[in-house]
Amino acid sequence: MLPVVALVGRPNVGKSTLFNVLTRSRDALVADMPGVTRDRHYGVCRSGERPFVVVDTGGLSGVEDALDVLTARQVRLAIDEAQIIVFVVDARDGLLPQDHVILGELRRSGKPIIAAVNKTDGLDLATAMAEFSVFGIHATLPLSAAHNRGTDDLIATVLPLLPPEESDALDEGESGSIRVAIVGRPNAGKSTLINRLLGEDRLIVSDVAGTTRDPIRVPLERDGKRYTLIDTAGVRRKARVEEALEKFSVIKTLQSMAAAQVVVVLIDARENLADQDLTLIGAAMDEGRALVIAVNKWDGMDAYQRDQCQRALERRLVFVDWAKTVFISALHGSGLRELMRAVVRAHAAATRELGSSELTKALEKAYESYQPPLVRGHAPKLRFAHPGGSNPPTIVIHGSRTKHIAPAYRRYLEGFFRKRFKLEGTPIRIDFRDGE
Numbered sequence: 001m002l003p004v005v006a007l008v009g010r011p012n013v014g015k016s017t018l019f020n021v022l023t024r025s026r027d028a029l030v031a032d033m034p035g036v037t038r039d040r041h042y043g044v045c046r047s048g049e050r051p052f053v054v055v056d057t058g059g060l061s062g063v064e065d066a067l068d069v070l071t072a073r074q075v076r077l078a079i080d081e082a083q084i085i086v087f088v089v090d091a092r093d094g095l096l097p098q099d100h101v102i103l104g105e106l107r108r109s110g111k112p113i114i115a116a117v118n119k120t121d122g123l124d125l126a127t128a129m130a131e132f133s134v135f136g137i138h139a140t141l142p143l144s145a146a147h148n149r150g151t152d153d154l155i156a157t158v159l160p161l162l163p164p165e166e167s168d169a170l171d172e173g174e175s176g177s178i179r180v181a182i183v184g185r186p187n188a189g190k191s192t193l194i195n196r197l198l199g200e201d202r203l204i205v206s207d208v209a210g211t212t213r214d215p216i217r218v219p220l221e222r223d224g225k226r227y228t229l230i231d232t233a234g235v236r237r238k239a240r241v242e243e244a245l246e247k248f249s250v251i252k253t254l255q256s257m258a259a260a261q262v263v264v265v266l267i268d269a270r271e272n273l274a275d276q277d278l279t280l281i282g283a284a285m286d287e288g289r290a291l292v293i294a295v296n297k298w299d300g301m302d303a304y305q306r307d308q309c310q311r312a313l314e315r316r317l318v319f320v321d322w323a324k325t326v327f328i329s330a331l332h333g334s335g336l337r338e339l340m341r342a343v344v345r346a347h348a349a350a351t352r353e354l355g356s357s358e359l360t361k362a363l364e365k366a367y368e369s370y371q372p373p374l375v376r377g378h379a380p381k382l383r384f385a386h387p388g389g390s391n392p393p394t395i396v397i398h399g400s401r402t403k404h405i406a407p408a409y410r411r412y413l414e415g416f417f418r419k420r421f422k423l424e425g426t427p428i429r430i431d432f433r434d435g436e
């Protein structure tokens, strides 16, 4: 399971700058809950040897406020969910009373705390750090998030503090099954879909399992295929309204994507395609997962509405035109066979074994029909290719001057390989290597 690191500190100390550097994110996943004013941002840091979820808890304000906000449920939750806390302070402001208040609260959590002293750029380090050496917490590190200095040290300090990695050993019966995560915004219909797939009697079982904190794994057999559903929704009966809101967890969503082989992003046909839907799709792609887009609540839409919805999807989902879109009604159970067929196909594509000679042949063909543009009079050369792993299919290409290959040419190659090897439903990674 992906471990979780929370960034906490006063406003303006540089938490979101640090968050962006760590997650290299274009767009963070935001907890989308009505009534939540301070957004929490979530992303995955992949710069170190082991990926982890980063949560930017948003700002904690002044002295009195700091206590208020700290007792606010969402910041508590973030700290609760985290295994490690990075306490961000501002070297230019020095150590303020508010920092002490926040630190006191953090200490009460009993979790390892690392202090990141930010904005040390242009300052004398020894002087800047002296003031913060009183902390007596796990480690105090200088940082300049804005200049991406000190972040490698921070990651190197975080990693050994993480709980040991669980072995990849699958639960009994899981091998040979396709691991599927069903994700989506609150009310997209995840619970309805999972219950529909499982059938009523299984609900009881998962109800009990729903008390655990980790995403739940539920076996499913359908049309002779075996799956393991990785549930983020909590297949719990919604006893109360608050529970419905609370059960949505971005962290669980990220964790279940990481644990899955295929991600089904569930979209509500009756809502406009939201930025968060696109962000979820982006997060699945970043994770390298095979992807199926399921448009739910297709029942009761008239021809005009369906047409409008389909057009909007076509327009906004061009960047994942390789992913299959299926239209379903979780409530009535329609489209589910097509959905699971798309899951099986995406999984097959994602795990397809490709050989070096067929890859090299394809590369030669692609290179012949369209060569990368010259860089200062020299063309990047691409010589041969070999497989570099699956799920997602990774293609290693050896050549020269590959640093100069533009994103557009990379996309051209991806498209070429995708078509040639019918890699529908999965992202493709291309690794360029020079020399050799």
Ligand code: GDP
Pocket: 009, 010, 011, 012, 013, 014, 015, 016, 017, 018, 059, 118, 119, 120, 121, 143, 144, 145, 146, 147
């Ligand atoms: P947050 O409120 O804690 O999330 O803080 P932000 O990340 O929004 O940063 C607040 C301000 O500090 C912005 O103007 C940033 O550009 C600036 N800032 C962040 N990190 C650094 C840094 O390492 N050095 C300097 N000089 N400024 C920084």
Ligand code: GDP
Pocket: 184, 185, 186, 187, 188, 189, 190, 191, 192, 193, 233, 296, 297, 298, 299, 300, 328, 329, 330, 331, 332
């Ligand atoms: P979750 O938050 O993603 O788990 O969403 P739920 O499964 O709890 O569904 C949210 C609401 O949408 C509930 O009222 C469901 O009955 C309704 N719903 C789910 N799927 C469908 C569907 O296919 N059609 C219609 N009309 N309503 C649906």
